[in-house]
Amino acid sequence: MTAQTVVEDGEGRFAAHEHRDLAVGLAHIGETIERSRDLTSGELWARLHHALGWLEHELKPHLIWEDTWLYPQFDELAGTPWATKSPRFEHRQIEAVIAALETDSARWLGRSTPQTDADVVSHLSAIRALVATHIEREERFLLPLLEDRAPTTG
Template sequence: MMSHNTDADARAAQAVVTHHRQLAAALTGHVTDLVTAAETGGLRQVWQHRDALLGWLHTELLPHAYAEENALYPAAAARPEGRLLVDGMLDEHRTIAALVAELEETSAPVAAAAAARALQAVFATHLAKENDLVVPLLVAAAEVSLADLLDGMHDLIGGGGQEGCGGHCGCGGDVPGDRSVTVSV
């Protein structure tokens, strides 16, 4: 059983929400760049922005999702009120992965922009559920320490991926990074 520290869990919950905001902002930037390039008809720019988005998805967003599946979701699913929620969250992870695959496979600028925009919409809904349902569920569970669950996130995603968190995410890691968007939590 984990020890429950209300202050540490509150800080961890805020770190999760802050990190999710950073992920959403980074995704919005990538999607906006891709859609703008598709609208203006610059094929070279479309594929450059698509490739940049795919690189970010593979080094940031997907590792984040897989780390959540290993660190946060089991604790939430163990609670009767969280089991179906987590099942839905896992379905959304599969939808996000399918949209990433669609983005990788398309050869049409409009289809790339549409897939990117769809991914952004699914991710926004997904983050709202994590922030408003999963995180509060874990914070409220007396036998769960959200701070302890997040402490192992670096190990789950290989030490913070390319960019690391620089200690800014609240996960307890200290992998140096030079961007505000991070891999963990």
């Protein structure tokens, strides 16, 4: 499939729709962060596991799709692999914070402390910030490449 076919198939619209779906998961994480002082440790743990499920089943597949399919299309359109160096780096940052949340979960089993709770909130804040800014940059700088190449109807 060529980059032109991607545009004709509405891939830019699909990617934007994917981002809207991701916003739901980010909103849940944001609510957890905002309410964290009022949550019991058990409630925070349950919300962490809800977030980990979302990260595993929604966000990770999205990142893989971007890395393996969408970003090569952008690189082809731009004529250079540098077009997606920064977003690929952001993916690695996101993956590192997901790993930190998984470590938090493992550390927490049976030993919740104020520090483990604080670590969870800190890492949830980091994942929310990283994913939100990543999506914003893609929408501002990468998705317009697809729109610029869209065939005009006349």
